[in-house]
Amino acid sequence: MRIFLLLVLMAISPLNWAAAKIETWQTPKGSRVFYIYAQDLPMADIRITFDAGSARDGAQHGLAALTSGLLDTGAGKWSADELAQRFESVGANFGTSVSRDTASLSLRTLTDPPLFDKAVETMKTILTQPVFNQADFDREKNRTLAALKHRESSPSALADLTFNKVVYGDHPYAHSSAGEIETVTTLTADDLKKFYKQYYVSANALVVIVGDLTKKQAAKTAEDLLAELPAGQKPADIPEVSLPANAKLQHIEFPSTQTHVLSGIPGMHRKDEDYFALYVGNHILGGGGLVSRLFEEVREKRGLAYSASSSFAPMFRKGAFSMGLQTRNDQTQQALDVMTQTLADFIETGPTEAELEAAKKNLTGGFVMRFDTNSKLAGYAEMIGFYGLPLDYLDTFPEKVLALTVNDIKDAFKRRVDPKLLQTVTVGEAVKPREK
Incomplete structure (x- = not known):
């Protein structure tokens, strides 16, 4: 009941915007951290963001989105259901998302130490030990293909897809994050593992922490979350976008x-x-x-x-x-x-x-x-x-x-x-x- 009431307060209580002072630093492994202290409620929002959006798909359109979507279907020794139960047991919310530019993991949790520690440990496991097992991959891939097939019956979706192609040509922004039936069909679980190893690395990570944590606590949390990630390298910038030659x-x-x-x-x-x-x-x-x-x-x-x-x-x-x-x-x-x-x-x-x-x-x-x-x-x-x-x-x-x-x-x-x-x-x- 206490957790439920606090979550209700989290949803309706405003944050004093004047307290929105952003502090930033780098972890020893080169990850950037952006921190805002907000003591209004005993909770914290944590986001870990990578330059790993669909613009990094190459010719394998849909790769970044599938990789992001499979992260919490199994990690470490826990199944998807067990991961969800761990978050639910402490009143935490977890999610993943992908855009053309970014792939992110997000956590909202209470800052009471036993609850916070369990939520962060679970997030860390998802981040650093995703399994990408074949059964989960096949299920998510089939789900994606069904959604892509359904997309063909939507005139608004067709307009969006075609518009991006004519505006961007062969630029990495031209295709949708979800990919196309032809490209997703050929993806394998090994493709996801390779993409994850290349882009989900410390040098390519941005950590955002907002909430009722001291700067010292935030720094420790960021370092703990990323401790088991390899250093890796930040990818080269994607190319500039050119204007079309004519209408x-x-x-x-x-x-x-x-x-x-x-x-x-x-x-x-x-x-x-x-x-x-x-x-x-x-x-x-x-x-x-x-x-x-x-x-x-x-x-x-x-x-x-x-x-x-x-x-x-x-x-x-x-x-x-x-x-x-x-x-x-x-x-x-x-x-x-x-x-x-x-x-x-x-x-x-x-x-x-x-x-x-x-x-x-x-x-x-x-x-x-x-x-x-x-x-x-x-x-x-x-x-x-x-x-x-x-x-x-x-x-x-x-x-x-x-x-x-x-x-x-x-x-x-x-x-x-x-x-x-x-x-x-x-x-x-x-x-x-x-x-x-």
């Missing part, structure tokens, strides 16, 4: 009443000098929901789609800038024309002063709520650590947003978003011309 439109025929439309180009990376201008500008263009330009032009004025939006997805290299909507098949061209014209107008004239002021208030007014719990704060610390952002990123975010001018946004969009290079994908049923 392209690709249609995929699909039996649906609505057409899914995506259009965009490579946008910005996490440390981009234009990050704040593009971020705030996009909020006005299509990221602000009901008050954005795209929503107003496509939905409110013309009723062409239920919604229309735009986004930047910054990563280690340039993530995509994209605009998207769903519309009736016979309105596809009109909706696409309105979407691209709205972008062109925004690039040419920029936002109005009123739009900019409204965006500033929206983005800064609720900013503290984005990291008002240990878990959210750990996510930001992970981002800051992995992408090499300034340690005062959270403190300076509001002032950088508030300092922007209309000309800053207009200039950044003119330089960085070229409508003549848009890569566009439509997935739906083409409307045949009427017979005369």
